[in-house]
Amino acid sequence: MEFEPVIGLEVHAQLKTKTKIFCGCSTSFGAPPNTHTCPVCLGMPGVLPVLNKKVVEYTLRMALATDCDISPNSRFARKNYFYPDLPKGYQISQYEQPIAQNGYIDIEIEGEKKRIGITRIHMEEDAGKLSHDPDRPLSMVDFNRTGVPLIEIVGEPDIGSPEEAGEYLRQLRAIVRYLGICDGNMEEGSFRCDANVSIKPRGSETLGTRTELKNLNSFKHVEKALTFEINRQKDILADGGRVVQETRLWDPDKNRTTSMRSKEEAPDYRYFPDPDLLPLVIDDEWIEAVKKNRPELPAKKRERFVDEYKLPANDAGILTSSRELADYFEECLKTFPDPKQVSNWIMGSLLGLLNAQGKTIAESPILAQDLAQLLKLIADGVISGKIAKTVFDEMAQSKRPPKEIVAEKGLVQVTDKKAIEAVVLEVLARSAQEVEAYKGGKTKLLGYFVGQVMQATKGKANPKIVNQLLKAKLET
Numbered sequence: 001m002e003f004e005p006v007i008g009l010e011v012h013a014q015l016k017t018k019t020k021i022f023c024g025c026s027t028s029f030g031a032p033p034n035t036h037t038c039p040v041c042l043g044m045p046g047v048l049p050v051l052n053k054k055v056v057e058y059t060l061r062m063a064l065a066t067d068c069d070i071s072p073n074s075r076f077a078r079k080n081y082f083y084p085d086l087p088k089g090y091q092i093s094q095y096e097q098p099i100a101q102n103g104y105i106d107i108e109i110e111g112e113k114k115r116i117g118i119t120r121i122h123m124e125e126d127a128g129k130l131s132h133d134p135d136r137p138l139s140m141v142d143f144n145r146t147g148v149p150l151i152e153i154v155g156e157p158d159i160g161s162p163e164e165a166g167e168y169l170r171q172l173r174a175i176v177r178y179l180g181i182c183d184g185n186m187e188e189g190s191f192r193c194d195a196n197v198s199i200k201p202r203g204s205e206t207l208g209t210r211t212e213l214k215n216l217n218s219f220k221h222v223e224k225a226l227t228f229e230i231n232r233q234k235d236i237l238a239d240g241g242r243v244v245q246e247t248r249l250w251d252p253d254k255n256r257t258t259s260m261r262s263k264e265e266a267p268d269y270r271y272f273p274d275p276d277l278l279p280l281v282i283d284d285e286w287i288e289a290v291k292k293n294r295p296e297l298p299a300k301k302r303e304r305f306v307d308e309y310k311l312p313a314n315d316a317g318i319l320t321s322s323r324e325l326a327d328y329f330e331e332c333l334k335t336f337p338d339p340k341q342v343s344n345w346i347m348g349s350l351l352g353l354l355n356a357q358g359k360t361i362a363e364s365p366i367l368a369q370d371l372a373q374l375l376k377l378i379a380d381g382v383i384s385g386k387i388a389k390t391v392f393d394e395m396a397q398s399k400r401p402p403k404e405i406v407a408e409k410g411l412v413q414v415t416d417k418k419a420i421e422a423v424v425l426e427v428l429a430r431s432a433q434e435v436e437a438y439k440g441g442k443t444k445l446l447g448y449f450v451g452q453v454m455q456a457t458k459g460k461a462n463p464k465i466v467n468q469l470l471k472a473k474l475e476t
């Protein structure tokens with residue numbers, strides 16, 4: 001029998017608000033342990049949480065971006081469990097009546113669109129952070145993260161492969177970044193994912209028993225863990241066994257998942273409405289206000305880049321992968337309105353440079369206006385495409401505008417026919433053998449002559465003129 005995987009993801013995104021969800025403590029990362037704390041986030045008796053309005057606003061942005069229905073009335077619930085990183089003994093979350101439900105995002109795999117449903121989005125608070133001494137039987141807890149706002153995005157089991165799961169996550173991350181609500185860093189834990197996976201006979205409507213995978217802190221881990229787990233489940237069924245519903249941990253060193261706890265061992269959270277927090281009422285006015293400030297989202301922008309700039313889908317996908325990169329591209333177009341040319345230079349040279357230096361587009365040593373100026377110099381025939389690469393490298397080093405570099409280094413392209421002709425004649429004079437061969441029919445040698453002329457002019461001769469002159473001389 002042929003099996004197909006079914007995957008549903010639960011994603012936690014840390015919101016970039018200045019203060020925590022229920023108190024005024026800072027959310028900034030990297031402070032000395034337990035300095036961003038107060039009686040509220042430390043769970044002292046007798047204190048009352050006060051909801052941070054910005055958290056609701058950020059969640060509404062996400063809910064609208066994913067076409068969710070927004071509940072006019074939602075509420076907070078206590079999720080009870082004991083763990084040393086949870087001082088109150090419960091986490092404030094949402095259970096019944098979450099803020100948003102029934103949304104979706106569209107992903108694209110090899111040109112094919114697929115819609116992935118979003119079951120719900122809710123708000124909750126993060127727990128603290130434990131660290132364990134490797135040498136002594138000692139664990140330490142830092143409550144700075146306690147009460148940092150999160151949204152949980154629960155996805156429908158609509159994902160059909162590890163690649164689709166990766167694409168869905170990349171789309172979600174692009175959206176939260178475009179919205180400016182989360183920095184989307186998986187490695188640092190501000191964007192986290194648990195993956196549920198089962199397999200079923202191809203075409204069957206009934207879902208199989210699922211396992212939930214944890215400890216997936218990069219896109220690569222998500223895809224690898226899912227691939228491993230799908231194969232593990234297939235092997236079990238092939239041997240006539242049954243998949244057990246359980247939570248499994250991904251071990252990135254051994255490239256496998258191991259059992260963490262079974263369904264029977266799963267905690268019972270005894271959820272109940274939090275009596276300290278009022279029901280949350282969201283009126284149309286609030287929703288309209290958030291709608292008004294909506295940025296163009298990655299999928300829309302990608303489509304527009306294809307329609308408006310006639311870019312191939314691949315270019316549009318890469319250029320819209322972040323809002324800053326898309327802005328950079330459009331900034332270049334203001335000076336140099338040739339979309340494909342700009343796209344080629346960004347995707348080839350610029351992204352290569354940033355990648356090599358481990359920098360983001362915001363940290364680019366080359367400003368959009370300067371890159372556009374460089375392309376203008378090529379188009380105007382001031383420098384050759386080949387010299388432009390040298391100028392580009394120099395711009396990356398010195399951060400100076402291209403015109404200055406070209407002038408200073410004497411890189412201006414030679415378009416003077418007389419000057420080029422002199423070099424052409426010189427090259428032909430010392431290549432009697434090749435000239436003979438060319439005239440005998442080996443016209444491929446034209447490239448060789450062009451190369452010689454370019455070398456003699458240190459790449460500064462206008463290639464078009466070089467070609468013309470060479471052909472004229474060789475064919476008479």
Ligand code: ADP
Nearest residue numbers: 006007008009155156157196197198207208210
């Ligand atoms: P829990 O709260 O126990 O994690 P949920 O019903 O909320 O359970 O489901 C959590 C996630 O599991 C969702 O993302 C959902 O899409 C996914 N899921 C549910 N059933 C299956 C299944 N049979 N195979 C794969 N994923 C599933």
Ligand code: MG
Nearest residue numbers: 010194196212
């Ligand atoms: Mg779960």
Ligand code: ZN
Nearest residue numbers: 023025038041
């Ligand atoms: Zn606090």
